[in-house]
Amino acid sequence: MATVDLKDVRKVYPGGVEAVKGVSIAIPDKELCVLVGPSGCGKSTLLRMIAGLETISSGTCAIDGKVVNAVGPTERDIAMVFQNYALYPHMKVYDNMAYGLRNRGTPKDEIDSRVRSTAKVLELSHLLDRRPRELSGGQRQRVAMGRAIVRNPKVFLFDEPLSNLDAKLRGQMRVEIKNLQRSLGVTSVYVTHDQLEAMTLADILVVMNAGLVEQMGAPLDIYEKPASTFVASFIGAPPMNLLAVTAKPDSPANTPEKLFANGASLGIAAPVHAATLGFRPEDADVIGEGTKPSGALKLSATVEAVEPVGAESFLYCAAAGGRIVVRVSGRAAAKPGDRLEVMVPAGKLHWFDSTGKRA
Amino acid sequence: MTPRVVFPNRVLPYLLVAPQLAITLVFFYWPAAQALYQSMLKEDPFGLKSKFVWFDNFKKVLADPNYLHSIKVTVVFSVATAAVAMIAALLLAVMAEKVVRSKGLYRTLLIWPYAVAPAIAGMLFLFLFNPSIGSLAILLRKMGIAWDPVLNGTDAMILLVAAASWKQISYNFLFFVAGLQAIPKTLIEAAAIDGAKEVKRFWTIVFPLLAPTTFFLLVINTTYAFFDTFGIVHAVTGGGPGKATETLVYKVYNDGFVNLILGSSAAQSVILMIIVIALTAIQFRYVERKVHYG
Numbered sequence: 001m002a003t004v005d006l007k008d009v010r011k012v013y014p015g016g017v018e019a020v021k022g023v024s025i026a027i028p029d030k031e032l033c034v035l036v037g038p039s040g041c042g043k044s045t046l047l048r049m050i051a052g053l054e055t056i057s058s059g060t061c062a063i064d065g066k067v068v069n070a071v072g073p074t075e076r077d078i079a080m081v082f083q084n085y086a087l088y089p090h091m092k093v094y095d096n097m098a099y100g101l102r103n104r105g106t107p108k109d110e111i112d113s114r115v116r117s118t119a120k121v122l123e124l125s126h127l128l129d130r131r132p133r134e135l136s137g138g139q140r141q142r143v144a145m146g147r148a149i150v151r152n153p154k155v156f157l158f159d160e161p162l163s164n165l166d167a168k169l170r171g172q173m174r175v176e177i178k179n180l181q182r183s184l185g186v187t188s189v190y191v192t193h194d195q196l197e198a199m200t201l202a203d204i205l206v207v208m209n210a211g212l213v214e215q216m217g218a219p220l221d222i223y224e225k226p227a228s229t230f231v232a233s234f235i236g237a238p239p240m241n242l243l244a245v246t247a248k249p250d251s252p253a254n255t256p257e258k259l260f261a262n263g264a265s266l267g268i269a270a271p272v273h274a275a276t277l278g279f280r281p282e283d284a285d286v287i288g289e290g291t292k293p294s295g296a297l298k299l300s301a302t303v304e305a306v307e308p309v310g311a312e313s314f315l316y317c318a319a320a321g322g323r324i325v326v327r328v329s330g331r332a333a334a335k336p337g338d339r340l341e342v343m344v345p346a347g348k349l350h351w352f353d354s355t356g357k358r359a
Numbered sequence: 360m361t362p363r364v365v366f367p368n369r370v371l372p373y374l375l376v377a378p379q380l381a382i383t384l385v386f387f388y389w390p391a392a393q394a395l396y397q398s399m400l401k402e403d404p405f406g407l408k409s410k411f412v413w414f415d416n417f418k419k420v421l422a423d424p425n426y427l428h429s430i431k432v433t434v435v436f437s438v439a440t441a442a443v444a445m446i447a448a449l450l451l452a453v454m455a456e457k458v459v460r461s462k463g464l465y466r467t468l469l470i471w472p473y474a475v476a477p478a479i480a481g482m483l484f485l486f487l488f489n490p491s492i493g494s495l496a497i498l499l500r501k502m503g504i505a506w507d508p509v510l511n512g513t514d515a516m517i518l519l520v521a522a523a524s525w526k527q528i529s530y531n532f533l534f535f536v537a538g539l540q541a542i543p544k545t546l547i548e549a550a551a552i553d554g555a556k557e558v559k560r561f562w563t564i565v566f567p568l569l570a571p572t573t574f575f576l577l578v579i580n581t582t583y584a585f586f587d588t589f590g591i592v593h594a595v596t597g598g599g600p601g602k603a604t605e606t607l608v609y610k611v612y613n614d615g616f617v618n619l620i621l622g623s624s625a626a627q628s629v630i631l632m633i634i635v636i637a638l639t640a641i642q643f644r645y646v647e648r649k650v651h652y653g
Contacts, residue, residue, distance in 0.1 A: 053551070074551055103559065
């Protein structure tokens with residue numbers, strides 16, 4: 001199979017817009033790399049550059065150790081699943097899947113056996129004689145997957161393949177894609193703006209923002225140690241609570257006392273350069289009145305709204321430093337208007353400096 | 360189901376469509392009915408007396424070797440014109456799609472010939488290719504091609520096809536450009552990733568997806584070549600030399616308005632009407648089956 005290596009890849013459009021500003025990613029063989037970020041962050045452009053559909057302005061893209069900057073998409077031996085599936089509307093499902101093999105001159109009986117076995121894996125066997133417009137959204141998605149798989153390419157590229165499906169189907173397909181990718185062992189690059197998809201699918205998660213990589217690594221590492229406030233607020237749903245903190249004016253410069261935006265004291269020690277304090281909704285615990293946990297952050301909060309999801313509930317509260325979300329398991333006892341004491345253990349606090357970087 | 364639009368006023372809708380209906384009735388149905396009636400009349404050239412002869416005119420026309428020759432001429436002319444006009448337009452449209460800079464300018468320029476009146480287009484070609492004064496004719500002669508559309512029937516036909524298709528290319532071009540733009544870019548990209556080179560992509564993806572446009576243009580171009588080319592034939596060759604470029608439409612005019620054989624002319628126009636209706640029916644019945652609408 002293959003590795004994918006991007007070295008300082010840039011994309012500058014003729015108008016001068018720089019969509020990708022120097023990205024280096026190394027994807028080991030058989031791993032699934034997810035590019036995630038808000039729209040316009042350059043993730044799709046990056047994927048299209050790997051596919052060969054966009055030229056690379058500078059830097060190199062290598063597939064299987066070979067630089068492919070000058071190689072057209074036809075010769076890169078990759079397969080791509082598009083957001084709108086891009087199935088050929090005038091061809092039957094069978095021909096859609098066979099098209100790539102025919103173009104490469106595969107013998108007829110081999111095409112037939114590969115198409116049929118792939119269709120069997122994807123449960124498409126009974127649909128081979130249909131045309132794309134006669135299929136449901138989920139079935140089209142499967143055909144698009146089948147068209148990619150049947151070619152047995154070096155690399156799979158996915159461009160937001162699940163965003164046109166309803167929530168339930170998306171969940172199913174997510175699991176299926178993961179299983180398929182793992183069993184086929186094909187190196188893959190997957191673009192999405194959905195952080196849940198990104199978290200669950202990725203071997204390597206790349207969080208992008210404004211044409212640059214914000215953070216790269218294993219999904220849970222990123223979740224537990226976000227490198228910036230951007231990553232902290234992008235990964236996780238609901239996102240991490242971020243509260244601005246400032247140094248108390250007359251406190252010592254080397255060990256300043258930190259205050260919340262409303263002037264209340266944090267009551268705990270904070271790093272010197274900390275400008276933002278963050279904690280995950282699930283790391284906050286509701287505690288009884290008057291308890292004083294040592295070394296932990298303690299906040300008084302007023303419940304503004306309760307969002308019961310079933311297995312858990314989210315309390316949207318107004319606290320000293322701003323609005324926060326607290327996760328409680330099961331049914332929430334609190335009602336809007338209730339006052340709560342919220343505690344976050346010191347080890348679960350994240351500090352960020354004034355540039356948004358982890359302090 | 361789209362909600363039905365209901366006009367509260369009962370009279371107004373009819374008033375609104377009345378002008379269009381009146382025009383259709385006066386300029387289409389009435390003359391068509393007249394032609395049908397006249398095709399069964401025998402009239403003397405001075406229009407003094409006429410006689411109802413049923414299908415005698417048709418019998419005579421269909422037995423006339425001149426008429427059969429005219430059918431042959433028309434088939435050659437129509438097939439050649441439709442083919443040249445469509446192939447050239449498709450080629451230009453594909454090229455215009457690939458132009459990166461000033462795409463709009465190219466497109467606009469390529470659409471202009473459609474605004475030229477048929478007679479003027481005909482005159483243009485007549486002058487350009489006139490064997491004695493035409494600048495392009497001289498060029499052809501210098502290249503060693505014995506070019507003489509005034510005396511040579513084949514040359515005259517070539518000139519006519521060139522003039523007729525030149526005018527129609529713009530129209531076809533417009534539709535092909537629109538058709539090409541309607542093909543999603545991702546399909547082309549998917550085909551490229553699937554290993555299809557440019558030529559292969561065109562024939563396996565682009566051309567099949569253009570089929571609805573191509574089919575529409577086939578019908579339009581056939582009708583154009585049959586009916587709308589009278590002005591060009593009249594201006595360029597006048598049906599000559601001899602009867603080498605006398606198409607059916609031109610013969611209708613010649614026999615009716617020049618030779619004043621009104622009954623025969625009317626019978627010919629009725630036959631022409633039937634031919635075009637039949638052709639269109641055939642195209643819809645057999646060709647359209649192979650067309651996939653998105």
